[in-house]
Amino acid sequence: MGKKKKVILPPDLPVIGDDEIQVSDEDLEFIGRNREYAGFLTRLDTKSIDRHVTRVADHKEDELESLYEKRNRKASLLRLKEEEDKLHVDPVDALPVKTLDGKLEYRTADKLKSGDRTSENKSKDDEEDAGGLKLTKPEKRQKLKKSRKEAKKLAKEQEKENIGEEEKGNIGEGKLHTEVLAKVEEDLSSEELFRKKKIRLAEIGLQLLENPEENIKALKELLQICDDEDHNIVKLGLMSLLAVFKDIIPGYRIRLPTEKETEMTVSKAVRQQRFYESTLLRSYKEYLTKLIALEKQPSVHQVAVRCLCSLLDAVSHFNFRQSVLVSVVKNISSLDDTIRKLCCEAIRSLFLNEGKHGGEATLEAVRLIADQVKFHQCQLHPDSIDVFLSLMFDEDIGKSEAVEEEVRPKKKRNWRAQDGLKEVQTSDRKKNKQEIMTKTREEVSADFKAVSFAPDSRERKRMQSETLSAVFETYFRILKHSMDPSTSRSHPLLAPSLNGLGKFSHFIDLDFMGDLLRCLKKLAGHSNHNVSSTGTCLSVSERLQCCIVAFRVMRNNLDALNVDLQDFFIHLYNLLLEYRPDRDHGEVLAEALKTMLWEGKQHDMQRAAAFIKRLATFSLSHGSAEAMAALVTLKHLLQKNSKCRNLLENDAGGGSLAGLVSKYQPDATDPNLSGALASVLWELSLLMKHYNPSISTMATSISTMASMDPAHSQVFLSTASPLEAFTDSSLEQELLKTTGKPTPSSYKRRREIGNDFVIMDPYKMGNENVVDEDEVRRKLEDHFVVHKGIAENERLRRELNYTLSSISLFEDYKREKRHKKKGKR
Amino acid sequence: MAKKLGKKARKFAKKNLQSVMKRKRKLNSMFKKKSTPRRGNTDSLEDSKKLKHVQQVQEDPKGLIAEADVFSHHLGDIFNEQEEDLVEDVSESDGYLSEDSECPYISGSEDENCSEEKRDSVLLQEPNREIHEELANQKSKLDELCVKDPKFSEFLESRRSDLHKSRSEEIYSDEEDASSMDEDSIQENRTSNGCKVLTSSTVDVWCWLVMEQPNASVLTNVINGFRAACHYGVGSDEVSPQKIADREVFSKILTFILHEADDIFRRLMGISGSLNKDNILKVTNKSEWKTMRPLIKSFLRSSLFLLNQESDSQILMFVLSRLRSSIMFFAAFPSLAKKLIKISVHLWATGDESLSACSFLVIRDIASKFPSDYLDICLTKTYGAFIANCKFMESASSKHIEFLENSIVEIYSLDIQRSYQKVFFSVQQLASILKQALKTKKKDELKMIHSWQYINCISIWVKFVCCNFKNYDTQPLLFLIIGVLRGVAHLFPGPRYLPLRFKCVKMLNHLSLSCGVFIPVASMLFDCLEHKGNINADRSQQKQIDLSLSLKVPKHLLKSRGFQEASILLAIQLLSEHFSQWCYHVSFPELATIPLILLKRFYESTTLESLRRPVKRLMDQVQQNSDFIQRKRDEASFSPKDEPSVDSFLQLEKCNKSASFSRFYASIQQTSISQKAAN
Structure with a gap:
């Protein structure tokens, strides 16, 4: 195998041995001092060298070892020098190409680094024979993030030993670079300056990504760049810092050592780690303060907010989350659409990815939003409340815990039982050993729990209930505010909060239920027409939504109790009159019909009849979609209330069922008092003439329901809900239906083609044609005169031109004559 | 005999020797180039220009090519027709129509021409006189130069051709700028060396001759004279073979031909009774058609040319109405018919009241009597012209726009089978614009809908449906239009757009009445009952606001009392229109329930006496009718189903x-109505 490889690889491949590394250090310093001299090295074909290196890296360890043994002898000093130098120079080479978007530069850095690492590791392998640690750096970093702290520290120490020396040179080079930059800076035009700064930014960013532990100090410089006067540079700086922080922030929360701890003597590695962490934390803090400060400047506002949002999204577990959250929430109802959307998205992702931060951030965010709502007196953009809809509440938290509790002892018992069986055979020593094992196991699991981010279920439940209460507090605040007659302003938050209430209705505490229903009842009753009395007016959609929410709440919580929501029915009954097709949302109406009439149980025949009548009347004045929704509901009601089918018959004896009111009162406000049972559904006969074929067939099918056998009626129960019916026959659908249908017209009665006028008055058309011929004659004469004049004019002009050109020819003629004379002479 | 031979030879050549003809033309042009240097520039001209050389050759004494030789024998009336026949056939594919290009006079007229050589001196107008004097000065100068140096005159002669060349170029460019119809006049540009002057007595004699002894030969001259008159004053005057002597001749020949041409043609062709698209075919198959065709064509062409040139509505009306009587002849000349459609649509859309009506009748005749392809052209052209002309609505133009709407409905109703697709497509287009606007609510799209163009287009189709609902099944169209109207009303809520909404309601009422369907409009009118104006607005800025001429109320008037009054009164009117449709329906009481409750509420809240009275009156009437229906239906025994x-x-x-x-x-x-009249 090894031989094979050898054949493929070029014989003089550079190999880095342990002794060579020492030389390389010296060389590095040398090159650092004499940059100009070493300049030629930068022009080397790095790619091919890269390839060689990575190829070597592909080998397995033992192969590598054997390769080393063979090649150590061959390797020349010079080549090694080149190799080492290349590794440092390379990032600079790559600079003009890379942009600030993190991924690309990250990859190139990795590649380089992997080359670097492998050579490093090769030497390490020889020395320490610790093959397990042979990982490329990004892999390592990834692993570290996940692994425990101790393990990471160990790894870092090792790593530091590995790279330490090399990095020194690196930093030295960086310093030199800045010096040169400072010198030349003055001569540069602003554009070039900008370019240089950009390059510098990229350089530092790359360094940081390459090796954050060593280059952590460079964060400071980056932060300084962000103080630049040029907004573009500030923006770029902020963005690159964001990329860097996103990458290097560890997966845990940094706890700074206490004073006592700092006093303690610790190993070098720990000290270094502490330094790294504290620097990181300090710069992060500085970065955040900068962001929060810049966020107020209009020019960089958007960038700052974007950074904050992505920080919140990416590192919600890290320190200073609170301050990030505060500023994001502050912008959640910004007037700027993009900013608002960014913030809302960030908060949403916070809610959705609770695993990252264990739910604490959710609670904080909800509380902050609640405060925000309170502070602004409910005058915020609806989006800020809409984010609540993304909240996820786990109903099973408590339950699963309980089940676990139950299961665990059982298991133990089982185990013990098994133990008992074994006890006979095993000795006490073994038993002891087992006990110790279980003990350690429990300890470990306890430790794990403490360390891991998943808080135990009790904690989660507490957090969830707190979140819920904050959410509902907000919702109730908005409801209360909408009811408050003193504030006659608009209620932007009402609709989303009603949505939220509808969604989370099953979490509402029973204690609140009464209050809530009272609120909703009152809100649903607010109308435009008693504005003066209440001082508020809600749109029809909002009021319908109130009714829907009330029904949802009742259904989810008190299904068994079957409380009659008479008031809401009255509201719906009257709201049907208020509905305007283009102003209000048809979907909400259909939803209301669905939740209140279609799904619910109707025991009250009077009320059902009243709604049947009203819906039929309603469909006479509204478009197809609304009419269809109404008719579907109507049909459903008729199916469920067989007695109401009397409405379909013009029966003089209908009065027997009429109850209290013997005559139908169309403008009654209470469905129970409308006396609808005494009426006949004449509407259907007009609806049968409806232009929309689906409505007319629906009307026909409803009108024939009376003769239907009640026993069979269940079979015909239509499955489409009012909402579906609404969307099915909406305008868009109506337009869609007829497209692409080439319809040849089948004629009923053929008319003689082209004989008589269809729309015009033939008599009038016949009279249109009288022309006064004398007039025409006169006009023709005028026409002639005009044209004659024009023609004459043209002719004269042409003549004139001709004559003039003839005269000018005379000059030619003279010239020619002279020429001839000359020729003769 | 020679005539006949020539005719046959021509025909033969025309039919079988296309290539020969082409070559001949080519040769001619080459020949021309050599023989007459002043025409050297023409070889660059197009095919149509080449054509005229063919003709020029015929009278050119040096044109000694074989075919041309045959032609040269036939300088006569018949030949003229022949020539025209040929030219027409050749050029029809180009869309280029040539007419009687040369005009050799019959002996009688030529005599008269000689005897009456008194040119009536048209008084030179002021600018013309100045130029004239200037010209005289320069001329004398030139003469002087020539006298001084006789050699110069020679030099001048040698250079003259160049000058001419530049001159003719000038003319070409002039004429190409002018309408394409006078292209043919170029032909005569140089052909007629001696021009014939038409005098009053010539025309009188001709007219008498034509009326007395119907004979194509005289008619040709008259038509040529008519042609010359029509083309008079568009730069072709000096080059046309016939000169109009004075204005009397001008008007006489125009009115005579326009007046009598149709009768003459009919008489000559033996047509009795009206023409329609079935028997026009028969006519064109007649033997007389061959001789008459060029004449008729020339007449129609010249008339169209006149229509294009004229601007006076009276003259235009006269020409149009005369053309209308011989409209069926256009069916034989498709390109002319299309031209006629174009011209009359333009006049219909832009002309004044009676001219517009006149043009409409022409369009309608074409649409109804011609083959159906023409109907399609008329449908698209009229609708397009309407859209282009209905952008603004003022009190002056509203009547005209209404007329245009009505005429479009008329034309579209001629043949529903053909037009229905177009109508449906158009309404769908309107609907898709609306749909887009409902979706995006962009400002541009809203603006497009909130325009007179959009509203007027809907209005046309509403009228169309109303007129044809009884006879045809236009149910889907009706449904779509109602959707569009409701959508427009829905798209613009708020009191500012009340006039637009009233328009929509009015159209909905109209549809409902003529189609007998129920369209609920009451809810669309409730809004304005709740719009509270500033009652205490000072009376000084009271102005009568005409809601029918606006779609949007200016902001400063929004709170004014005048606007509130006007809107409420209009709402009452529309509501009572809605009620009156159903006032005999069994469910009238239910229909009136909700509006009555709201009216009552309005009545109680408003303090304007001028509004209280009409509202109260409406309420009483509705209540009365409601009670009446209630009484009647209590007696009835049937059920709603x-x-x-x-x-x-x-x-x-x-x-x-x-x-x-x-x-x-x-x-x-x-x-x-009386209020409108008062305004």
């Missing part, structure tokens, strides 16, 4: 229009 009984309910009253609501609606209509 019993459709035939429902349909027959109160039919008698409906026929008599005896219900008070019908009277009420009639009065409302009356007032709106």
Whole structure:
């Protein structure tokens, strides 16, 4: 195998041995001092060298070892020098190409680094024979993030030993670079300056990504760049810092050592780690303060907010989350659409990815939003409340815990039982050993729990209930505010909060239920027409939504109790009159019909009849979609209330069922008092003439329901809900239906083609044609005169031109004559 | 004999010796190039230009080629026709039609030409006179030069050809700029050295001759004269063989021909009764057709040329109406017929009221009497011209646009079988534009719908459906149009777009009435009842707002009282129109329930007395009718599902229009009409 490889690889491949590394250090310093001299090295074909290196890296360890043994002898000093130098120079080479978007530069850095690492590791392998640690750096970093702290520290120490020396040179080079930059800076035009700064930014960013532990100090410089006067540079700086922080922030929360701890003597590695962490934390803090400060400047506002949002999204577990959250929430109802959307998205992702931060951030965010709502007196953009809809509440938290509790002892018992069986055979020593094992196991699991981010279920439940209460507090605040007659302003938050209430209705505490229903009842009753009395007016959609929410709440919580929501029915009954097709949302109406009439149980025949009548009347004045929704509901009601089918018959004896009111009162406000049972559904006969074929067939099918056998009626129960019916026959659908249908017209009665006028008055058309011929004659004469004049004019002009050109020819003629004379002479 | 021989030879050559003819033409042009240097430039001209050399050869004394030799014998009337026949046949494939190119006069007229050599002196207009003086000056200068140096005159002669060349080029470019129809005039450009002057007495004699002894030979001259008159003043005057002596001659020959040509043709061909597309074939098979064809063609061509040249609507109308009587002759000349369609569609779309009507009749005649291919052309052309001309709606143009709409409906209704596909496609196009706008709500797309073009197009198809629903099954089209109208109304909510919405409602009412289907429009009108204007707006800016001429209300008028009043009154009118359709229907009380409740609410809230009264009146009428129906149906014994009984309910009253609501609606209509008239 090894031989094979050898054949493929070029014989003089550079190999880095342990002794060579020492030389390389010296060389590095040398090159650092004499940059100009070493300049030629930068022009080397790095790619091919890269390839060689990575190829070597592909080998397995033992192969590598054997390769080393063979090649150590061959390797020349010079080549090694080149190799080492290349590794440092390379990032600079790559600079003009890379942009600030993190991924690309990250990859190139990795590649380089992997080359670097492998050579490093090769030497390490020889020395320490610790093959397990042979990982490329990004892999390592990834692993570290996940692994425990101790393990990471160990790894870092090792790593530091590995790279330490090399990095020194690196930093030295960086310093030199800045010096040169400072010198030349003055001569540069602003554009070039900008370019240089950009390059510098990229350089530092790359360094940081390459090796954050060593280059952590460079964060400071980056932060300084962000103080630049040029907004573009500030923006770029902020963005690159964001990329860097996103990458290097560890997966845990940094706890700074206490004073006592700092006093303690610790190993070098720990000290270094502490330094790294504290620097990181300090710069992060500085970065955040900068962001929060810049966020107020209009020019960089958007960038700052974007950074904050992505920080919140990416590192919600890290320190200073609170301050990030505060500023994001502050912008959640910004007037700027993009900013608002960014913030809302960030908060949403916070809610959705609770695993990252264990739910604490959710609670904080909800509380902050609640405060925000309170502070602004409910005058915020609806989006800020809409984010609540993304909240996820786990109903099973408590339950699963309980089940676990139950299961665990059982298991133990089982185990013990098994133990008992074994006890006979095993000795006490073994038993002891087992006990110790279980003990350690429990300890470990306890430790794990403490360390891991998943808080135990009790904690989660507490957090969830707190979140819920904050959410509902907000919702109730908005409801209360909408009811408050003193504030006659608009209620932007009402609709989303009603949505939220509808969604989370099953979490509402029973204690609140009464209050809530009272609120909703009152809100649903607010109308435009008693504005003066209440001082508020809600749109029809909002009021319908109130009714829907009330029904949802009742259904989810008190299904068994079957409380009659008479008031809401009255509201719906009257709201049907208020509905305007283009102003209000048809979907909400259909939803209301669905939740209140279609799904619910109707025991009250009077009320059902009243709604049947009203819906039929309603469909006479509204478009197809609304009419269809109404008719579907109507049909459903008729199916469920067989007695109401009397409405379909013009029966003089209908009065027997009429109850209290013997005559139908169309403008009654209470469905129970409308006396609808005494009426006949004449509407259907007009609806049968409806232009929309689906409505007319629906009307026909409803009108024939009376003769239907009640026993069979269940079979015909239509499955489409009012909402579906609404969307099915909406305008868009109506337009869609007829497209692409080439319809040849089948004629009923053929008319003689082209004989008589269809729309015009033939008599009038016949009279249109009288022309006064004398007039025409006169006009023709005028026409002639005009044209004659024009023609004459043209002719004269042409003549004139001709004559003039003839005269000018005379000059030619003279010239020619002279020429001839000359020729003769 | 010679005549006959020539004729036969020509025919033979034409039929069998195509290549010979071509070669001949080629030779001619080459020959011309050599013999007459002033035409040296012509070889670059196209085929059509070459053609004229063929003709020129015939009178050129030096044209001694074999075929040309035959031709040269036949300088006569017959030959002219022959010539034309040939030219026409050759050139028809090019779409280029030639006419009687040379005009040798019959003896009688030529005598007169000589005797009456008194050119009537047209008074030179001011600019012309100046040029004339200038010209005289320059000429005398030139003469002086020539006198001074006689050699110069020789030199000038030698250079003259060059000058001529440049001159003729000038002419060509001039004429190519002008319409293609006067291309043929170039032919005569140089052929006629001695031009014949048409005088009043010549024309009189000709006319008399034509009327008295119908004979093709005189007619040819008259037609040629007509042709010259039609082409008069488009640069071909100086080169045409016949000169119009004075304006009297001009108008006389034009009116005479236009007036009598149709009769003369018919008489000569022995046609009695009207022509239609079946017997036109018979006519073209007649023996007389051969002799008459070139004449008729020349006449039609010249008339079309005149139509193109003229701008006075009276003259145009006269020409059009005369052409209409001989419209069937166009069927024999497809390219002319297409030209006629083009011209008349243009005049129909842009002309004034009576001219437009006149042109419409021509178009309609073509569409109905010609083979159906022409109908298709008419359908597309008229619709296209309408779209191009209905972008703006003003009080002046609204009537014209309505006329255009009606005429399109007329033409499309001529043959539903053929036009239905086009209509359906067009409505689908409108619907797809709307769909796109509903989806994206982009400003451009909204603007496209919110334009008169879009609305007027819908209006046409609404009328079309209304007219033809009874006789044809246009159910899918009806459904689609209603969808489009509702969609447009839905797309533009808000009081600013109320005029647009009223238009849609009006069209829906119209559809509902003529098609007998129920279209609920009440909800589309409720909005305006709730739009609250500023009641206290100062009365000074009260202006009568005509909602029919706008689609969108300007912002400053939105709150004005005038707008509110106008919109409510219009809404009342539309609502009562809707009610009046169903006021005998058994479910009228239910139909009126919700509107009545809302009207009542409006009545209670509004303080404008000018609105309270009409609203109250409508409410009372509706209530009254409602009670009336209620009473009637209490007596009835059928149920809603019993459709035939429902349909027959109160039919008698409906026929008599005896219900008070019908009277009420009639009065409302009356007032709106009188208001419009007042405006």
